[in-house]
Amino acid sequence: MGIVIAVISGKGGVGKTTATANLGLGIGLNNKKCVVVDFDIGQRNLDMILGLENRVVYDMVQVMDGEANLKQALIKSKASENLFFLAASQSKDKSVLESSKVEKLVVELKEDFDFIILDSPAGIESGFEHTIEFADAAIVVVNPEVSSIRDADRAIGILDSKSHKVKQGEEVAKYLIINRIVADMVESGEMLKSEDILDILDIKLLGKIPEDKGVIDASNQGKPVILDKKSIAGQAYMRIAGRLCGKQIDMKDIEMCDSGIFKKIVGMFR
Amino acid sequence: MRSNQYSVKVYETTIEDEEEFILFFETNYMLFKDHLILIKGNLSQKIKEYLNSKSLSYLHNIDLPKGRSRKALEEELEIERSASAVSVQIAEAKLKRLSSRLQNNLTVLDTMIRSGREINIEGDLLLLNRVNSGATLNITGNLIIPNVVEGAVRCSGNFMMLTASPKANIIFHGVEVDNDLLKNKLNRVELKNNEIIITPVLKKEIVWA
Numbered sequence: 001m002g003i004v005i006a007v008i009s010g011k012g013g014v015g016k017t018t019a020t021a022n023l024g025l026g027i028g029l030n031n032k033k034c035v036v037v038d039f040d041i042g043q044r045n046l047d048m049i050l051g052l053e054n055r056v057v058y059d060m061v062q063v064m065d066g067e068a069n070l071k072q073a074l075i076k077s078k079a080s081e082n083l084f085f086l087a088a089s090q091s092k093d094k095s096v097l098e099s100s101k102v103e104k105l106v107v108e109l110k111e112d113f114d115f116i117i118l119d120s121p122a123g124i125e126s127g128f129e130h131t132i133e134f135a136d137a138a139i140v141v142v143n144p145e146v147s148s149i150r151d152a153d154r155a156i157g158i159l160d161s162k163s164h165k166v167k168q169g170e171e172v173a174k175y176l177i178i179n180r181i182v183a184d185m186v187e188s189g190e191m192l193k194s195e196d197i198l199d200i201l202d203i204k205l206l207g208k209i210p211e212d213k214g215v216i217d218a219s220n221q222g223k224p225v226i227l228d229k230k231s232i233a234g235q236a237y238m239r240i241a242g243r244l245c246g247k248q249i250d251m252k253d254i255e256m257c258d259s260g261i262f263k264k265i266v267g268m269f270r
Numbered sequence: 271m272r273s274n275q276y277s278v279k280v281y282e283t284t285i286e287d288e289e290e291f292i293l294f295f296e297t298n299y300m301l302f303k304d305h306l307i308l309i310k311g312n313l314s315q316k317i318k319e320y321l322n323s324k325s326l327s328y329l330h331n332i333d334l335p336k337g338r339s340r341k342a343l344e345e346e347l348e349i350e351r352s353a354s355a356v357s358v359q360i361a362e363a364k365l366k367r368l369s370s371r372l373q374n375n376l377t378v379l380d381t382m383i384r385s386g387r388e389i390n391i392e393g394d395l396l397l398l399n400r401v402n403s404g405a406t407l408n409i410t411g412n413l414i415i416p417n418v419v420e421g422a423v424r425c426s427g428n429f430m431m432l433t434a435s436p437k438a439n440i441i442f443h444g445v446e447v448d449n450d451l452l453k454n455k456l457n458r459v460e461l462k463n464n465e466i467i468i469t470p471v472l473k474k475e476i477v478w479a
Binding site: 146151153154156160199 | 382384385386387400402403404418420
């Protein structure tokens with residue numbers, strides 16, 4: 001029986017889809033069976049980031065409507081045989097989702113996979129609500145900036161009131177990923193510190209990801225950055241994927257500049 | 271003065287047809303001769319003469335006091351009593367509102383007020399958790415929040431206790447409170463003679479020996 005994780009953010013453009021692709025692949029590389037589902041109906045991106053755009057034949061809506069079966073619609077990733085992908089419909093819009101159909105799909109996926117990662121659309125309307133409705137856990141992706149934090153706070157509030165699990169009196173586990181941290185800016189006080197973000201959102205920290213130029217190039221090429229062993233963002237995603245798979249991995253302090261010996265000497269004279 | 275009290279038998283009737291009425295009394299004269307006749311309806315001269323000739327005592331269009339059942343009386347009393355209880359309650363509530371209002375129906379919350387939540391409370395609130403930016407509190411009573419406030423707070427109670435809140439939007443009795451005035455660890459905001467007075471509560475860190 002798998003665990004369903006919704007990746008949410010509230011605000012758009014903070015890196016939900018990138019995080020979904022990389023974590024999915026990371027879990028796959030950790031030898032757990034994982035499926036990533038794009039819930040952003042009408043604006044699918046996950047296929048491009050995973051490099052599977054020309055392999056999409058059937059989408060999630062066709063599966064839910066019974067036009068195709070799940071086996072036909074699942075696409076195996078090129079990078080890991082443990083990772084599968086279920087595409088969103090590009091021609092329909094969010095109104096096609098219905099609670100009962102979403103539940104049926106999620107239950108079906110739970111039987112075959114260890115991890116089911118749902119990539120939520122930005123915003124807090126129906127598409128978002130359907131994504132979180134049957135999730136066991138949520139990963140909240142934020143950038144260290146106030147607008148992203150406030151939107152995430154609102155999204156968590158809705159998660160806490162509308163999720164199926166909460167309605168049954170249980171609690172949805174919530175984890176935080178802080179994305180695109182620039183160490184220099186945090187040090188100079190221009191960017192929010194992660195302690196402050198954790199104070200505001202009051203959920204568990206899953207990991208921090210530093211800003212990395214390689215992420216955009218990796219997305220454009222359809223090869224998630226986690227495959228690049230040298231990339232600092234890729235390493236961060238690998239650590240988070242390891243934590244999700246139950247490994248004990250310490251938090252790496254990426255907010256400190258890795259100041260070389262020269263910088264340290266300069267610092268002494270400041 | 272001398273007075274006597276009698277119990278008399280009363281026969282009540284309504285005149286609809288003159289002839290019929292006289293005929294009825296003619297036949298039942300023996301039955302009614304000692305009764306007091308209570309007549310409703312149009313009393314014509316003919317009937318008056320007839321009743322006088324028979325020396326029957328009668329009254330015209332008069333409501334005699336009628337006895338009520340015990341149950342009806344009790345119900346009436348009950349309604350009166352509950353009406354007075356409600357008026358007492360209203361008076362008490364008014365008195366409460368007028369008095370110093372140091373405590374008034376306290377609510378204690380330990381939930382985080384996240385962005386987008388709107389909380390409306392009649393009475394006092396003690397909130398043990400944060401108010402995040404984008405959340406709104408509307409409180410009619412007193413307000414105590416010993417935690418960070420970043421959202422909007424509307425309070426119309428007697429006093430507020432707030433921590434230093436540089437990001438909050440605080441409105442006390444319709445007046446916006448300057449965030450710079452709330453710079454101490456804990457601040458007491460109160461209304462005295464139509465003036466908002468802010469006093470620091472915890473100025474210094476307490477050092478326990």
